[in-house]
Amino acid sequence: MSKEWPLWEIFIRGQHGLSHRHVGSLHAPDAEMAIKNARDVYTRRNEGVSIWVVEANNISASSPSEKGPLFEPSESKIYRHPTFFDIPDEVGHM
Amino acid sequence: MYAQMIKSEATQDDPEKLAEFQKKIDDGIKVEPRDWMPEGYRKTLIRQIGQHAHSEIVGQLPEGNWITRAPTLERKMILLAKVQDEAGHGLYLYAAAETLGVSRDELTEMLLDGRMKYSSIFNYPTLNWADIGAVGWLVDGAAIMNQVPLQRTSYGPYSRAMIRICKEESFHQRQGYDIMMKMAQGTEAQKKMAQDALNRLWYPSLMMFGPSDKDSVHSTQNMAWKIKMNTNDELRQKFVDQTVPQAEYLGLTIPDENLTWNEDKGGYDFSDPDWTEFFDVLKGNGPCNADRMEARNKAWDDGAWVRDGLMAHAEKKRAAKTAAE
Amino acid sequence: MSVDKEMLTQFLLRMGDNTLILGHRVSEWCGHAPVLEEDIALANTALDLIGQTQLWLGYAAEVMKDGKTADDIAFLRDAWDFRNLLLVELPNGDFGQTLMRQFLFDAYQSILLPRLMKSTDQTIAEIAEKASKEAAYHVERSADTVVGLGDGTEESHKHMQAALDRLWPYVGEMFISDEVDAAMAAAGVAPDPASLREEYDALIGKVFAEATLTIPDSDFAHKGGRTGATHTEHLGHLLTQMQWLQRAYPGATW
Numbered sequence: 058m059s060k061e062w063p064l065w066e067i068f069i070r071g072q073h074g075l076s077h078r079h080v081g082s083l084h085a086p087d088a089e090m091a092i093k094n095a096r097d098v099y100t101r102r103n104e105g106v107s108i109w110v111v112e113a114n115n116i117s118a119s120s121p122s123e124k125g126p127l128f129e130p131s132e133s134k135i136y137r138h139p140t141f142f143d144i145p146d147e148v149g150h151m
Numbered sequence: 152m153y154a155q156m157i158k159s160e161a162t163q164d165d166p167e168k169l170a171e172f173q174k175k176i177d178d179g180i181k182v183e184p185r186d187w188m189p190e191g192y193r194k195t196l197i198r199q200i201g202q203h204a205h206s207e208i209v210g211q212l213p214e215g216n217w218i219t220r221a222p223t224l225e226r227k228m229i230l231l232a233k234v235q236d237e238a239g240h241g242l243y244l245y246a247a248a249e250t251l252g253v254s255r256d257e258l259t260e261m262l263l264d265g266r267m268k269y270s271s272i273f274n275y276p277t278l279n280w281a282d283i284g285a286v287g288w289l290v291d292g293a294a295i296m297n298q299v300p301l302q303r304t305s306y307g308p309y310s311r312a313m314i315r316i317c318k319e320e321s322f323h324q325r326q327g328y329d330i331m332m333k334m335a336q337g338t339e340a341q342k343k344m345a346q347d348a349l350n351r352l353w354y355p356s357l358m359m360f361g362p363s364d365k366d367s368v369h370s371t372q373n374m375a376w377k378i379k380m381n382t383n384d385e386l387r388q389k390f391v392d393q394t395v396p397q398a399e400y401l402g403l404t405i406p407d408e409n410l411t412w413n414e415d416k417g418g419y420d421f422s423d424p425d426w427t428e429f430f431d432v433l434k435g436n437g438p439c440n441a442d443r444m445e446a447r448n449k450a451w452d453d454g455a456w457v458r459d460g461l462m463a464h465a466e467k468k469r470a471a472k473t474a475a476e
Numbered sequence: 477m478s479v480d481k482e483m484l485t486q487f488l489l490r491m492g493d494n495t496l497i498l499g500h501r502v503s504e505w506c507g508h509a510p511v512l513e514e515d516i517a518l519a520n521t522a523l524d525l526i527g528q529t530q531l532w533l534g535y536a537a538e539v540m541k542d543g544k545t546a547d548d549i550a551f552l553r554d555a556w557d558f559r560n561l562l563l564v565e566l567p568n569g570d571f572g573q574t575l576m577r578q579f580l581f582d583a584y585q586s587i588l589l590p591r592l593m594k595s596t597d598q599t600i601a602e603i604a605e606k607a608s609k610e611a612a613y614h615v616e617r618s619a620d621t622v623v624g625l626g627d628g629t630e631e632s633h634k635h636m637q638a639a640l641d642r643l644w645p646y647v648g649e650m651f652i653s654d655e656v657d658a659a660m661a662a663a664g665v666a667p668d669p670a671s672l673r674e675e676y677d678a679l680i681g682k683v684f685a686e687a688t689l690t691i692p693d694s695d696f697a698h699k700g701g702r703t704g705a706t707h708t709e710h711l712g713h714l715l716t717q718m719q720w721l722q723r724a725y726p727g728a729t730w
Binding site: 212218220221223232241242245330338446450451459462 | 496500503504506507508509510511512513514515516519520522523526527529530533546547550551570571572621623624625627628629631632633635717718720721722725727728729730
């Protein structure tokens with residue numbers, strides 16, 4: 058059986074953020090790829106600027122403190138935002 | 152939906168600890184990965200979160216089926232973005248599941264050999280462009296119905312994954328409905344496609360919520376543990392009530408002769424889906440089960456040399472770095 | 477110095493058809509990649525490329541001034557009117573071949589686009605500025621994967637060498653100059669492709685060395701894509717997928 062890619066915890070600090078926040082995890086063979094993958098997975102809506110990755114094994118914790126991510130809309134991929142689509146009012150909430 | 156058929160796991164834990172745990176949940180305090188939890192809680196969550204993740208991954212396939220045939224550059228991009236989101240959602244959910252002591256590879260193996268399931272809806276084919284609209288409108292609509300309450304689920308990582316997913320999901324439903332509007336207001340052929348899509352996907356969407364409460368596996372424990380937030384029938388009723396006006400606006404007919412407004416209950420009366428079909432699909436006899444599993448197994452098997460290659464390279468780099476130090 | 481509209485259109489179609497056809501090919505991987513992170517990365521790449529397509533073909537439509545839109549250009553031309561490189565219309569092959577092709581193309585874009593940012597044509601300069609940022613990211617990623625797989629296991633190395641051997645004869649076309657290129661260069665709109673070869677060879681040489689891959693010893697270059705004279709058999713099949721709805725239901729709004 059093949060060796061599984063290690064697990065990395067991802068921390069992102071948004072453009073106007075004060076500190077890095079834990080946004081989740083992903084698998085990658087090493088740190089450089091983890092950063093690139095994090096950019097693809099966790100910043101698709103232009104959410105973050107600074108990315109930290111830490112191999113999950115290297116985290117010592119008493120109890121985890123995880124915070125929600127900062128969201129900033131991406132100007133160019135506006136269809137990703139619900140407001141891009143004109144849904145008539147009669148149709149109800151969507 | 153990914154929780155279709157999930158039984159509450161039996162638990163043999165200390166009654167005092169169980170009571171303390173239950174109080175924590177009742178007080179709305181989140182359970183985090185390193186907290187004590189009943190074995191049944193852990194097992195049930197692994198199965199539910201895992202199957203939710205699998206659903207996102209397999210869910211790429213029916214929509215991916217139309218990326219290469221998307222009719223405009225804009226639709227191509229929007230569909231690509233949606234499918235990419237689904238992959239991302241799968242990833243967030245696998246990440247949440249992994250906090251419970253299972254690895255993503257283990258979960259993947261269990262999907263590929265059939266020990267774990269994915270939502271029944273993805274065993275149905277997408278046959279015309281309107282299906283892509285209907286999937287966004289109905290399937291994502293049903294998923295949202297289930298996912299919004301799950302934001303308040305008791306397990307921290309699952310709750311946070313759901314919050315992130317819900318923020319992205321609204322775009323999915325709206326883009327689907329946008330397609331349906333274009334089709335329903337388009338040429339005769341397009342209207343026909345839209346009605347055809349609704350005809351085929353209506354009942355499978357209702358099935359997403361799982362069997363009737365009266366036929367459902369005993370889910371009291373899961374409700375108490377806030378792993379399950381609403382009953383199947385509650386959600387299904389809410390979905391129907393929300394969707395009927397949307398179909399009316401489109402000028403499309405929901406394929407249910409018994410669909411009528413019930414003033415007393417303040418909601419629609421509607422026909423049950425064919426539950427025999429539902430159980431058949433879960434058993435592997437849906438239109439696309441074999442195709443989906445074949446595709447996922449192929450991706451995994453064909454990709455082994457890639458995963459191994461990149462891992463080997465990373466190890467070489469690490470060894471070289473250590474040697475240099 | 478003003479540029480002949482016909483020539484400019486040809487240039488823009490070359491840029492837009494490359495990103496369109498390659499974006500389409502990459503999008504075929506959705507849901508089939510070796511690992512979830514790659515599914516997301518490939519979808520990202522495809523999205524960037526289709527986005528660039530809208531810009532290039534959108535501008536082409538403006539220049540042509542015959543009432544056509546970018547969508548008309550993409551979905552209603554037959555194969556002989558396409559101006560993409562042969563490289564990008566080839567079938568994906570395995571993951572290694574797909575990433576090798578991606579790297580060979582990304583390397584080219586990473587050199588061409590910064591030059592285009594200095595174009596005398598303001599619109600081209602603006603499109604290039606946006607695309608350039610994406611291309612820089614793409615080439616970093618694809619180069620990493622080529623190196624990772626080239627210098628990975630013996631098996632992954634074999635796949636990558638086979639991919640390089642298969643695709644090498646299609647690289648030369650990127651640098652063949654013709655009268656369209658001469659016109660663009662003379663007007664300061666775009667650089668002469670041949671002038672990019674040295675920098676390209678240096679870039680790919682460095683990456684292939686790190687990847688322990690051997691560049692085939694051959695100057696031969698297939699051609700006919702950029703000019704439209706001879707596309708491969710593959711483009712026709714690709715278009716039957718891509719253009720099906722618009723062709724089967726002409727005039728509909730989607």
